[in-house]
Amino acid sequence: xxxRSAVALDTSRAVxxxxxxxxxxxxxxxTADRPPDHQARFAWxxxxxGTGTTATPRAMxxxxxxxxxxxxxxxxxxxxxxxxxxxxxxDGDCMDLLTRLRDDCVDTVFADPPFNLGKKYGKRTNxxxxxxxxxxxxxxxxxxxxxxxxxxxxxFVYNLPRWNVLLxxxxxxxxxxxxxxxxxxxxxxxxxxxxxxxxxxYSLLYHTKGKPRVFRRIRTPIAIxxxxxxxxxxxxxxxxxxxxxxxxxxxxxxDVPPVRHARYKSGKRKxxxxxxxxxxxxxxxxxxPGDLVLDPFGGSGxxxxxxxxxxxxxxxxxxxxxxxxxxxxxxxxxxxxxNTDVLDTDRGVADGAGGGAQED
Ligand SMILES: C[S@@+](CC[C@H](N)C(=O)[O-])C[C@H]1O[C@@H](n2cnc3c(N)ncnc32)[C@H](O)[C@@H]1O
Numbered sequence: 175x176x177x178r179s180a181v182a183l184d185t186s187r188a189v190x191x192x193x194x195x196x197x198x199x200x201x202x203x204x205t206a207d208r209p210p211d212h213q214a215r216f217a218w219x220x221x222x223x224g225t226g227t228t229a230t231p232r233a234m235x236x237x238x239x240x241x242x243x244x245x246x247x248x249x250x251x252x253x254x255x256x257x258x259x260x261x262x263x264x265d266g267d268c269m270d271l272l273t274r275l276r277d278d279c280v281d282t283v284f285a286d287p288p289f290n291l292g293k294k295y296g297k298r299t300n301x302x303x304x305x306x307x308x309x310x311x312x313x314x315x316x317x318x319x320x321x322x323x324x325x326x327x328x329x330f331v332y333n334l335p336r337w338n339v340l341l342x343x344x345x346x347x348x349x350x351x352x353x354x355x356x357x358x359x360x361x362x363x364x365x366x367x368x369x370x371x372x373x374x375x376y377s378l379l380y381h382t383k384g385k386p387r388v389f390r391r392i393r394t395p396i397a398i399x400x401x402x403x404x405x406x407x408x409x410x411x412x413x414x415x416x417x418x419x420x421x422x423x424x425x426x427x428x429d430v431p432p433v434r435h436a437r438y439k440s441g442k443r444k445x446x447x448x449x450x451x452x453x454x455x456x457x458x459x460x461x462x463p464g465d466l467v468l469d470p471f472g473g474s475g476x477x478x479x480x481x482x483x484x485x486x487x488x489x490x491x492x493x494x495x496x497x498x499x500x501x502x503x504x505x506x507x508x509x510x511x512x513n514t515d516v517l518d519t520d521r522g523v524a525d526g527a528g529g530g531a532q533e534d
Pocket of ligand 1: 267268269286287288289295296299300445446447448449470471472473474475476477491492493494495
């Protein structure tokens with residue numbers, strides 16, 4: 175299948191205006207009426223401590239160096255609410271950001287939209303659309319995400335299985351994206367529903383725009399019993415053949431912790447946030463240091479914090495709580511979840527699209 179280098183926004187997909195009340199962002203020339211905290215801009219000073227680096231924010235007047243290269247043209251420039259040398263956050267509707275970006279400029283997109291469950295995110299988010307309007311809205315921003323993705327780039331969509339089954343079909347059939355995985359992310363805190371199986375996973379869809387440019391193998395440690403230190407599984411008699419670095423990451427993730435404790439979650443935002451562990455996997459699997467990651471639905475800023483940590487450039491938007499992200503990124507206050515994953519750099523960086531048997 176030939177990857178598309180550009181996908182024009184299909185305006186013939188008639189979506190009622192009520193389905194998509196886009197909230198325009200201020201452009202560079204009109205930021206004077208913004209609240210003062212949204213005019214804050216920072217750079218990060220990286221200091222070598224001998225055992226690693228520390229990053230300290232300082233005020234700056236320009237966005238990251240790459241920012242001039244991502245706009246479609248001079249007229250589409252936006253003023254970030256926050257900028258570091260690695261990334262820029264825009265306070266407003268993701269469609270306003272996405273439609274201003276040029277084709278093929280992003281290496282990975284990670285999107286964790288509202289799930290249309292009627293949750294209260296903030297004043298501007300509509301999380302109670304009609305089912306068909308919700309799907310049409312998702313197809314709108316997904317079309318733009320595919321357009322801005324470089325050939326070989328990766329697109330991850332985190333959502334309920336009931337929505338992702340439709341969005342995955344849209345991406346494969348109408349956007350001609352290459353399906354890679356349906357990753358099941360186990361959720362621990364969901365109540366049983368009468369007349370249904372007990373829902374216990376979220377879906378993380380993983381597609382690429384043609385053959386993946388980057389796929390880096392992640393390994394997870396061989397599970398051992400915490401009482402006796404012995405192996406928990408017998409690996410069908412092939413234990414000795416296992417790679418000592420661990421098992422190739424599976425497409426069922428049962429080890430991603432929920433974000434509940436105050437150490438990991440801003441007190442100013444009650445809505446769901448994802449674990450840094452999930453984003454570390456996405457970023458490490460699909461990008462190399464220096465690549466550009468886009469997250470249209472910033473939330474508490476997990477994707478951006480992980481990109482800062484892992485040396486990736488980033489871009490993002492958030493409609494309701496950009497100030498929470500600014501605080502997280504400028505204070506470095508929230509802790510990361512433990513992550514024992516190992517990146518297997520011996521295997522080469524681009525494994526290509528082929529599936530094939532895996533040796534462990
Ligand atoms: C499920 S949360 C994302 C959580 C995020 N992944 C994290 O780890 O914190 C979805 C976020 O999208 C934001 N949002 C909703 N509609 C939006 C839009 N049109 N453009 C940008 N952000 C939007 C909401 O305010 C909410 O914070």
